[in-house]
Amino acid sequence: MEFIHPDMAEQFASHLAKQHGFTYRGVMPNEKEMALQQVIERYSKEILQTVETYVSGDKQGSAYLTKNEMGHMLHNHFIRIENHLEQYFEQPVPKVTFAERFETFKNDLKQSLVERSTKTKEAVFDQVDVVKLAAEAKIKAGISSLNERIKDFTKVVDVMLEPEVGVTKSTKKIKKQPELER
Numbered sequence: 001m002e003f004i005h006p007d008m009a010e011q012f013a014s015h016l017a018k019q020h021g022f023t024y025r026g027v028m029p030n031e032k033e034m035a036l037q038q039v040i041e042r043y044s045k046e047i048l049q050t051v052e053t054y055v056s057g058d059k060q061g062s063a064y065l066t067k068n069e070m071g072h073m074l075h076n077h078f079i080r081i082e083n084h085l086e087q088y089f090e091q092p093v094p095k096v097t098f099a100e101r102f103e104t105f106k107n108d109l110k111q112s113l114v115e116r117s118t119k120t121k122e123a124v125f126d127q128v129d130v131v132k133l134a135a136e137a138k139i140k141a142g143i144s145s146l147n148e149r150i151k152d153f154t155k156v157v158d159v160m161l162e163p164e165v166g167v168t169k170s171t172k173k174i175k176k177q178p179e180l181e182r
Helices: 006-019 031-056 067-090 098-161
Strands: none
Touching: 031 067
């Protein structure tokens, strides 16, 4: 027995239906057709409510349209709907091959990796900047501390070298100052 490809079976069934004057929409409804069917059902309920309101009349029994007028309007309306539905179903459904899906997947994966590496690089550079700023602040604090120690040392030296009142420099004995703590 020969294997028949599903697309060939669909084409054969479509051809057979057209040959006998029927429309063929396929054996298995797809999501598009199911969603459309739900819209049609909801729309027909709304139409029935409208017909009951405008043809049957309001609570006082006065109708806005006659049944013939409403029937003619609905007939024209449904002809337009059928034409739109035929156009809708005649639109070709794009078939995606495995190669196209694989190519799409590959491109998405590349894009994802590029984005991830970019984010990682930015995070690293941000951390480097934070470390640089912290190191700079630490160095400035160390220099400032050293500067204060030098100022204290110079004050001590100035006090040691300052001439005492009433004594000349030659007679002044210089005491050895103990070393400053580090």
